[in-house]
Amino acid sequence: MLELTSVTKRFGGLTAVNGISVGFERGTINAIIGPNGAGKTTFFNLISGAMPLSEGRIVIDGRDVTGLRADQMARIGVGRTFQSTTLFDNASVLDNLIVGHRLRTRSNLLDVVFGTRRLRDEEAACRRKAREALDFVGLAHIEARLAGDISQEERKRVAFALALATDPTLLLLDEPAGGVNPEETVGLADLIRKMKRSGLTICLIEHKMDMIMNLADKILVLNYGEKIAEGTPAEVRANPVVIEAYLGSDHAHS
């Protein structure tokens, strides 16, 4: 579904992502791991169109999308969450979703001024979409709560809902379980599995190895911007290069 060929990103003299070729199958969960500074976030920025590539090619469902901007990538179905999600803390959870969705819909200022039919239709559609997304992530019961009053785990779920409301086919999750406790991590992993069951292709950056080993169909291991391994969790866990570079001897024996 997603094919990268020799993807490279240079920042001046620093090569943050160096010649990575990898493919991710439709409807799978793919984890990108590696030490701090390995190039994971840059890799996501390239796939989502947030940054132009220095070299290489990106193909989604057979279509060459190299060089498309982030808004164009969003339109063809690439959704994304960030390490930390900025919400309007004084607005309800539902309103946060509606605003997030409206930023991506078509009405312009004239529609707002004249209260056009298109605007009213879009508002109704936005509300419906927002509720659908909240329901999917298990937050329907707190839609009226102020975003400033919800837990870190609920914020993570809101971030998922924001991304889902754009109807992605490929979803990039940056540390989906960052800053939540082990029990909540299990709940978020279940939610990611539910996204996969609904047909989404998922790529995620995560440092929680237990979660990844249980969740991922495929793991891509980066180190200093280069791919040092890819494979199933079992393959990656047993790979001496990975153990040396990243997992450390503690994990090698676990």
Ligand SMILES: Nc1ncnc2c1ncn2[C@@H]1O[C@H](COP(=O)(O)OP(=O)(O)OP(=O)(O)O)[C@@H](O)[C@H]1O
């Ligand atoms: N906009 C930028 N300009 C210059 N250098 C950058 C930029 N973004 C990232 N880098 C550099 O590229 C390298 C890879 O960074 P990146 O953030 O992609 O790594 P990462 O694996 O996501 O790290 P972390 O786990 O700490 O988030 C780092 O050396 C970083 O300093």
